[in-house]
Amino acid sequence: MITFIVVGAIGLLLLLVSIVVGDLLDVFDVGDGLVSGVALGAALAIFGLAGVVTSQTDLAPGWTYAVAVGMALAALVLIQLVVRRVTRRESGGHWSPVGFVGVTTEATGPGGGEVRLDGVRELERRLATSAERIERGVRVRVVAENGPRVEVAPLGDPAPGDPQTN
Secondary structure (H helix, E strand, O other), X not given: OHHHHHHHHHHHHHHHHHHHOOOHHHHOOOHHHOOOHHHHHHHHHHHHHHHHHHHOOOOOHHHHHHHHHHHHXXXXXXXXXXXXXXXXXXXXXXXXXXXXXXXXXXXXXXXXXXXXXXXXXOOOEXXXXXXXXEXXXXXXXXXXXXXXXXXXXXXXXXXXXXXXXX
């Protein structure tokens, strides 16, 4: 039973951190967007809960694990589908932030970073990359989009396709 409690606690922690801070799997570049941290955390928490509840019955340990894994996989698929649907609805389909201006909230470089964009649709921070290191607090422009991440350049650099570059 201790296994279920530990895995469930890790799942709850991942779920809470993914909701409050942002998706940890995107920060560490895990999963390539296949699964969100919210869905994985919820699935692990449900695995723990199902395991604890099922272990209180007279089922063999193998069946207890089978039920817990089955519940976790079902939860993972269902929650991931909901997360994708909400993400698509929030983004409005093919809407793109390319050209938006913002400020770096963390130092940004080829390995990653974070920006807050000045846009009506941009209520939260976004993970970002840049060709060279940009310090925190520098005004930037989005030059490309890669899923939920954006590539930025310092505001002094014209964006590709800008009239200033022609």
